[in-house]
Amino acid sequence: MTPDTVAVYQQVRPQADYIRREVMVPMRDGTKLFTVIVMRKGTHGGPILLSRTPYDAGKATWRNPSQKIEEILPVADAEFVNDGYIRVYQDVRGLGKSEGDYVTTRPLRGPLNPTNVDHATDAYDTIDWLVKNVPESNGKVGITGSSYLGFTSLMALIDPHPALKASVPQSPMVDGWVGDDWFHNGAFRQPNFDYIVGQTAKKGGAIADGTGEDYDAYLKAGSAGDFARAYGIDIFPAIRKLMEHPAYDPFWQEQAVDVQLAKRKLTVPTMVVVGEWDQEDSYGAPAVFKALKDKDPNAPISLVIGPWRHSGVNYDGSSLGALQFEGDTGLQFRRNTMKPFLDRYLKDTPADTSPTPAAITYASGINQWQSFAHWPAGKATPLYLQADNSLSFTAPATAGQERYISDPAKPVPFVTQPVHMKDRAVWTTWLVADQRFVSSRSDVLSYQTAALDKPLHIAGAPQVDLFAATSGTDSDFVVKLIDVYPEENSAHPALAGYQLPIGIEIYRGRYVHGRATPAALKPGKVENYKFGLPNVNHVFLPGHRIMVQVQSSLFPLYDRNPQTFVPNIFNAKPGDYRAATQTIVHAPGAASAVWLPVVE
Template sequence: MLKKLLTLAWVLASVLVYAQPASDEAYIRENYTKAEYSIPMRDGIKLFTIVYTPKDASAGTKYPFLMQRTCYSVAPYGPDKYPVRLGPSPHLMREKYIFVYQDVRGRYMSEGVWTNMTPHIPNKKGKNEVDEASDTYDTIEWLLKNVPNNNGRVGQWGISYPGFYTTASSLSEHPALKASSPQAPIADFFFDDFHHNGVFTQGYYLTFPVFGIQHPQPTAQDWFSDEFIQPKPDGYTFNLNMGPLKNFNQYYKDNFFWQETINHPNYDEFWQKRNILPHLKGVKHAYMTVGGWFDAEDLYGPLTTYKTIEKNNPNIYNTLVMGPFGHGRWSRETGHTLHNDIYFGDSVATFYQRNIEQVFFNHFLKGAGDGKTGLPEAYLFDTGTKQWKQYEKWPVAQAKKQRLYFQPGGRLGFNSPTSRNSFSSYISDPLKPVPYTEDFQQMTGFTPFNYMSEDQRFASTRTDVLVFQTDVLTEDLTLGGEIMAQLKISTTGSDADFFVKLIDVYPDTVQNHAYLTDKEVVLAGYQQMVRSEIMRARFRNSFSKPEPLKPEQITDINFRLQDVLHTFKKGHRIMVQVQSTAFPLFDRNPQKYVENIYKAEASDFTKATHRVYHQSDAASSLVVEVLE
């Protein structure tokens, strides 16, 4: 059963196959010709590539290429086996493109050695210095010469890990590459997916067989299928009983990615060279970065990718799209659009596919390509008013920075505290960690689809969770832009984590909507999480050079929560919760400083009392951007 769940999750992440009308496969067979190639790279390695060409392509009817490069398999393999879908959406499939799918190095039917987040080589010397950019250049060059009836233009897209390949491939500098759309792209594994601000995403322990076992030779089959751990009876209990992270070594002592992870606990050269963001310079073609506001896997990636390209390449066509979606969910229509319990409207994915994505690719690959798409630079969904909004840039230039201050008595407001010697405290026990969700089934899998908008009432009643909230709002308040947590803390230990959550508290009069899948949910008084992030105190001054906390000393812990666009409506409240564990999504801090938490002993895990200060000379707050 676990393997089936994992396989389904990977399929969803890579967006290769999902529920589509049976007629789509028949449409593809009727309208596309399939061809399989092994394309040689400059160093002699051959990458397996499948090309689907419209049957009506001719000298008079030429089509552009639309390509996805992936580590998740380009199945189905075989000249007479067709997928149930082509391209990013069924709309583009019927628009007709020459769709290209490629297994990257060391994966499935491609030759070579696999590496995670292939380091980019900016100044290559000789044919043996290769990366995703060079592989993309060589692939495009081969396609242009060997696939007839193409119009000389190439676009690319990918979701999640394929989103990283889209970003890395955009650096190929091939003149035929006209449009790239990295969607939920991984940007940096120390801040995305496997870590958040260096905190290990423990729920991902299930994924290491996928990423940490080399395939012995090109194959159409999974070679890691017998390596998965069976978490029993549920993910929370299993992980708690596992004890320290070092105990996972019993499963992964031969897993190269696990060994790389545990031997590089800090942001050292190993992780730094896998960060694609510093290389996003000199980009000349059009970019559209796409993400979901409730993407539990890759939210840092799309936001920082867009902002980095904007900063380093100010004159190119560069746009950002953020919808009310979990990971990759904009690529499939569900009709009534929900994330967890929250209803956002109907056919939201279809709106994106037809009015944004299709316009982008058609313009740059089939149309004028002059950048006059009619689309704004930022097309973002307000998750409070539940409407699409358009902005000339992001963050919005007119946004006003304000501080939401923590106050005595669990209050939250825009006025700075005037009290002296004022703080809230809690005892954090790593042996009794706060669960990140009430959904034990979700904890058993590795992909936490729902928690990003989940009701937080289960946490607000715990003594190891601090709660601050505003009075009832007398008018709408829109937070749009970046959020920075600026905590003033002290602890009896020598290390600690701080998990901060921004929450929309619904009025007691709210009625349940008609599309709730769980009829036991009560939306009255719902505490909807809007944004959250975790920070490991040892990294407060440097992610590469950690340092312990000094017990009982007031210390600044500053870190960014990812952007929001959310209107807190009149009659609602704004709440902030602070806690030190969110288990088993994130690993537990021993709270005793050790050099490498991956190698900590059970005896290193200790209780600690944490204080969060709200006094005139030590005022904890969230720095937010308010839109009027």
């Protein structure tokens, strides 16, 4: 009757080719953060590559129970640990096995954070501990990671530790209101409810809203606020903060990481990375690059744009949806660009010391990597909407307009129904989904060029310059820039006639005269809506057409605009949701256009 339970089994056996240590690193306020240090056996004088995560450092460093280092770490780490790097993952305070309180994207010390700690100080204290307590290192540290980890990588640049020598933030969360996770130009992104509940509920981390279709579930609930209240998730502090701050007030302004970084001189060489079809954080990396380059043209920062989804840089980058690329573009970047960049600043004797170009981007359409000395690389060139639903580089000579009825009871879906936003296959590819599924809707206007007779190369962020009016007192406008493939395409039959989005963005009309000061629109008054599409490097090939689509909803990705002005759309009532007639204008002095960054 000997008891069969064993107190501890050490999974890492003597034959393992790596060392894995779990430690609690003390912060300046006494809080200890769970940290995992992994390196190949025999490592000596190795650079440290740090990632600070809310997604469980333990799991990140134990991907598979194995005695091989490549198997326990994420795929993207292989090039580094196989060349002497020491890989470190750390749980941010309050999550995983770390002590302390968790605050979503904890703001910097200041008006929104009266404590003496934030992600900048935690990064500093962690780096200080690592260089003093990891004898296998050379005392040089780099920081990287994607999404939230990209955010913590950027925060480490604020008052950085002297040992921090390089940073590679990927798809970082930078401004949650203007164009990253929580809102886009004031329109609320409803999948955030699931994200926040999953991340911050200690028990029961999923909304029990059934297994049905998201389009119907959110439509029946009413406003986004009604949905939150119906499922009791309005008790979550992070959700309440979103609902209480629908406008770009100081709550958001003080958290804008690009603004905070621009207040300081960048001293750490940095490479910001984003995917051309990043469905979560398309705004942040280019915004940080622009803010720092505007302040100092010689700032040590470069921008990388690859043909990826959100965080796709760290996985197989051979394809995205129906698109096929020339090889594994994620591996190409990590091996040919990211690692040489980090080697240059972290290794004692780097093999390559050549300077990094200002921008390294993948030209979709022709499938090749390109480098530019400045970004944007193209010249802003207007492509005008015309009266016959065409597009032209010539401004309209006479006045014209098109109308459509936007009905909140029948919003335009962002993907083909049924909509399942939790389905990874849907969520990671919706930005490259064929747009023919909405082209025939009466509440979607489509404008397109004739078939191109020569390539058109754009490199930068296309800018929307839309003149529009509504019969309501509030409205959203969605603009899509689309590459329309030829109807006959025997080389790639799956792409025959395909309407490939190159950029999709939304703008909430109440903010047309000020993002911090929402106001009712005057029915029938033409307003000028200006906003950017995501940064891209794309070539429209001969035989293709360029299309621009305009609509007023993108549901249930974004909450519905009731089209009746209310102080806070989260609290809109059923009677506030009314159909409205939308008018798109193209006339001398009010010429609606999308300004393309055309490479000469």
